[in-house]
Amino acid sequence: MSLSSSAADSETNVSGDISTVPTTPDRSQSGSPGLHDSNDEVDNSFEKASPLKNGDAEYRVPSRTIRSICVVGAGYVGGPTAAIVAYKNPHVRVTVVDRDDRRIRRWNSRHLPIYEPGLSEIVRISRDGLQGSCEKDCVEAHDTAELKARSPNLFFSTDVSQCIPNSDAVFIAVNTPTKMRGTGKGSATDMTSFEAVAAEVIRHAQNNTIIVEKSTVPCRTAQMIQEMITIQRPGEDFEILSNPEFLAAGTAVQDLLHPDRIIIGSAPTPEGRAAAESLAGVYSSWIDRSRILTTNVWSSELAKLVANSMLAQRLSSINSISAICEATGAEVNEVSAAIGMDTRLGKSFLRAGIGFGGSCFKKDIASLAYIAESLGLDEVAHYWRQVNVMNEYQRDRFAARVIRHLNSTLVTKKICILGYAFKPNTSDTREAPALEIIKTLLDENPHEIAIFDPCCNRLVIENEIRALQPYGSPILSDDGGCVKVYSNVYEACADSNAVLIVTDFPEFRNTPVTVSPDSKTQSTQRLQEATPANTLSPPVTASYEPFNAEPDCSADCPDCQSGITYGESNPSVGKDVPKEQVNWKKIAGEMRSPKWLFDGRCIINIPEMTKLGIRVESIGSAGLAV
Numbered sequence: 001m002s003l004s005s006s007a008a009d010s011e012t013n014v015s016g017d018i019s020t021v022p023t024t025p026d027r028s029q030s031g032s033p034g035l036h037d038s039n040d041e042v043d044n045s046f047e048k049a050s051p052l053k054n055g056d057a058e059y060r061v062p063s064r065t066i067r068s069i070c071v072v073g074a075g076y077v078g079g080p081t082a083a084i085v086a087y088k089n090p091h092v093r094v095t096v097v098d099r100d101d102r103r104i105r106r107w108n109s110r111h112l113p114i115y116e117p118g119l120s121e122i123v124r125i126s127r128d129g130l131q132g133s134c135e136k137d138c139v140e141a142h143d144t145a146e147l148k149a150r151s152p153n154l155f156f157s158t159d160v161s162q163c164i165p166n167s168d169a170v171f172i173a174v175n176t177p178t179k180m181r182g183t184g185k186g187s188a189t190d191m192t193s194f195e196a197v198a199a200e201v202i203r204h205a206q207n208n209t210i211i212v213e214k215s216t217v218p219c220r221t222a223q224m225i226q227e228m229i230t231i232q233r234p235g236e237d238f239e240i241l242s243n244p245e246f247l248a249a250g251t252a253v254q255d256l257l258h259p260d261r262i263i264i265g266s267a268p269t270p271e272g273r274a275a276a277e278s279l280a281g282v283y284s285s286w287i288d289r290s291r292i293l294t295t296n297v298w299s300s301e302l303a304k305l306v307a308n309s310m311l312a313q314r315l316s317s318i319n320s321i322s323a324i325c326e327a328t329g330a331e332v333n334e335v336s337a338a339i340g341m342d343t344r345l346g347k348s349f350l351r352a353g354i355g356f357g358g359s360c361f362k363k364d365i366a367s368l369a370y371i372a373e374s375l376g377l378d379e380v381a382h383y384w385r386q387v388n389v390m391n392e393y394q395r396d397r398f399a400a401r402v403i404r405h406l407n408s409t410l411v412t413k414k415i416c417i418l419g420y421a422f423k424p425n426t427s428d429t430r431e432a433p434a435l436e437i438i439k440t441l442l443d444e445n446p447h448e449i450a451i452f453d454p455c456c457n458r459l460v461i462e463n464e465i466r467a468l469q470p471y472g473s474p475i476l477s478d479d480g481g482c483v484k485v486y487s488n489v490y491e492a493c494a495d496s497n498a499v500l501i502v503t504d505f506p507e508f509r510n511t512p513v514t515v516s517p518d519s520k521t522q523s524t525q526r527l528q529e530a531t532p533a534n535t536l537s538p539p540v541t542a543s544y545e546p547f548n549a550e551p552d553c554s555a556d557c558p559d560c561q562s563g564i565t566y567g568e569s570n571p572s573v574g575k576d577v578p579k580e581q582v583n584w585k586k587i588a589g590e591m592r593s594p595k596w597l598f599d600g601r602c603i604i605n606i607p608e609m610t611k612l613g614i615r616v617e618s619i620g621s622a623g624l625a626v
């Protein structure tokens, strides 16, 4: 079968047998931005063995069962992905390796390095094993089968070179940030870590190991790996698969347990398809085959960048509309609700706010734009870059609005920031809009900037604030500066002139959550499902403890140091403690007049808040004239 496959071939396989043909038409894989000049001949050496021709159906390579997996990169993707794969495949040995010794120690301890609802229980089961069965009374029915007594099959290690040769498949899940210097600075993907790991894999892997791109990478990265193999291990057979991850922070466990789809891109050869089938075998132990989509490898690599870019594009679109709303009297929440009811548009990703944060949207858009630019598609590059431009505009507009309403001076004023993480229910602070807003406010020399976040470790926030270079020291109050991180929301807000809602934690709302534009989105539903109580509750019978003992933490564990077990005893994300709504009446009573609330996430009921004597300025709402 050639690359120009038939329509029937190109459909997602729904029959239970993985589709064997790339879904993209011939020549769709032309040119790689970061890897080839747009005028280069298309290099198809990646395909190696001749693709099947029509009628060559008998030429098949049997797929192998994967029994051991090495995941390189113990981060937000590598850790949770490995945990779920191990949890759902007790017969597969999954080892996560990372060069960061501290991170690995935390994965091997009671306090994991990242907080995700439901993750610690999954890790405990796979990493520590279960002594006895845990039946229906302690888990949701759909997870009962996994909770038989089991031996550990999830391991964390720093020994990368030892793990790779003992694995049937190696998942590369390392960071792929934006290049900060050299060619493509500020736009191209920095492939340093990815390339280093690919080299390690090629150096140590046994022949026939399946190499899986889990990281988000530029289109044609598989070609780069193939060329490295050709030089370093000529004549040997390694299949390279693209298998991008779509989990979102804060809902990672549920996203991994119930993904919309799994994409596996492979070479259009019998060997490539057999490797894709092997990987599909791992996922099919808990995911229906109809959700496993096979494509050619370039489509898969590109699809990940496009998915993130289009989600972010929706946000910049609604945020641009919020500016029009503020100038006209239209309400952005109402506009979102109105357009979201159009089933063609859908409700998701229409919540206006101060803009998207997180480690990926910005960099993936930049990468897509760079790809376009490298291909000579300048208009396309410009189009996508505007998504990031609009995002920064939105955040800066908000900060400027705060300063303007406070008479353009913050010198004697206390500003309280509610929420520091880039989104609720995560401790991930990467590219959080909060930090940029704090920088802008610091320029105004305020009396105090107070920060409260219900999910982030206070020490982590303090370290990030301390690292703000352009402002010199001291910045933190402990060092004699004006920024103070609080563990109590009321102390943070007391005596403040203005409170800024920067992250939309549900507990910051002043009315119970009812119907918001996307309150029924999958993410929200998943988040509700993902609370530990709903994933793997502890046994009902107090005396019954199927878990093996958890390993202790190292002396440098930040959770132990701060005295709070985030995600367990923290009031907002507590395992056993229900979330508590913030008592705005109490806050209003302790604020300085005039009392300002700047709602950067459109979660405040303005009339209700006004009754408490607080003036509200909200994104996408006209507010008070200045």
Ligand SMILES: NC(=O)C1=CN([C@@H]2O[C@H](COP(=O)(O)OP(=O)(O)OC[C@H]3O[C@@H](n4cnc5c(N)ncnc54)[C@H](O)[C@@H]3O)[C@@H](O)[C@H]2O)C=CC1
Residues within 6 Å of the ligand: 072, 073, 074, 075, 076, 077, 078, 097, 098, 099, 100, 103, 160, 173, 174, 175, 176, 193, 194, 196, 197, 214, 215, 216, 217, 245, 246, 247, 248, 249, 359, 360
């Ligand atoms: N964070 C997220 O929610 C998502 C991220 N992605 C993509 O997944 C990839 C990984 O992202 P994160 O997990 O967030 O990154 P991360 O920064 O949390 O983790 C990456 C890990 O790789 C390790 N590493 C780097 N170079 C290494 C080397 N040479 N040897 C061994 N370990 C090495 C680092 O020490 C780090 O622990 C990126 O390409 C990202 O775009 C995809 C979907 C979701």
Ligand SMILES: O=C(O)[C@H]1O[C@H](OP(=O)(O)OP(=O)(O)OC[C@H]2O[C@@H](n3ccc(=O)[nH]c3=O)[C@H](O)[C@@H]2O)[C@H](O)[C@@H](O)[C@@H]1O
Residues within 6 Å of the ligand: 216, 245, 246, 247, 248, 249, 250, 308, 311, 315, 348, 349, 350, 351, 352, 353, 354, 355, 356, 357, 358, 359, 360, 361, 422, 423, 424, 518, 523
């Ligand atoms: O590649 C990645 O890293 C991941 O990026 C996003 O996940 P994530 O960034 O973790 O979280 P999102 O829920 O997408 O939120 C991103 C940002 O958009 C903001 N957002 C989201 C939705 C919305 O309606 N409005 C809005 O402002 C959030 O507050 C947050 O700052 C994608 O949703 C994932 O599918 C993808 O795997």
